[in-house]
Amino acid sequence: MLRRLIREDIELETVTDAKLGTVKADAGQIEQVVMNLVVNARDAIKAGGRITIETANVTLDEDCVREHGGARPGAHVMLAVSDTGERIPSDVLPYSLNRSSLPKRSVEVRGLASRRCTAS
Numbered sequence: 001m002l003r004r005l006i007r008e009d010i011e012l013e014t015v016t017d018a019k020l021g022t023v024k025a026d027a028g029q030i031e032q033v034v035m036n037l038v039v040n041a042r043d044a045i046k047a048g049g050r051i052t053i054e055t056a057n058v059t060l061d062e063d064c065v066r067e068h069g070g071a072r073p074g075a076h077v078m079l080a081v082s083d084t085g086e087r088i089p090s091d092v093l094p095y096s097l098n099r100s101s102l103p104k105r106s107v108e109v110r111g112l113a114s115r116r117c118t119a120s
């Protein structure tokens with residue numbers, strides 16, 4: 001289904017944790033979130049690139065929680081959508097996530113992924 005949302009010049013990669021914890025969530029809403037992030041990622045890739053959907057068990061520490069309003073420390077399940085496209089424009093970035101929280105990785109991580117503090 002996601003494949004149909006993106007173009008042929010974009011590779012879709014999934015990195016999943018086989019021992020992923022379980023969460024109580026509305027499957028339809030999570031699907032919608034992933035679709036929205038993938039569409040944003042697709043639009044950010046101008047000519048060829050890769051979108052990665054990743055899940056992992058992560059632990060949020062106090063520092064991370066301080067940077068992310070609404071987050072609580074402890075064990076969480078991370079859902080991250082990253083892309084090799086252009087960065088979020090600097091005038092938009094403050095509204096999407098805290099700049100200092102951008103993980104030090106070669107690709108951009110956004111949306112729900114902004115909560116991945118300890119996984120970067």
Ligand SMILES: Nc1ncnc2c1ncn2[C@@H]1O[C@H](COP(=O)(O)OP(=O)(O)O)[C@@H](O)[C@H]1O
Binds near residue numbers: 040042086087089092
């Ligand atoms: N993956 C991304 N890469 C680069 N910029 C992004 C990404 N996701 C969002 N943005 C930027 O954030 C803006 C707001 O995104 P969004 O709230 O989904 O609204 P829309 O996609 O309708 O513009 C986008 O217009 C784009 O400039």
Ligand SMILES: [Mg+2]
Binds near residue numbers: 040
């Ligand atoms: Mg969008």
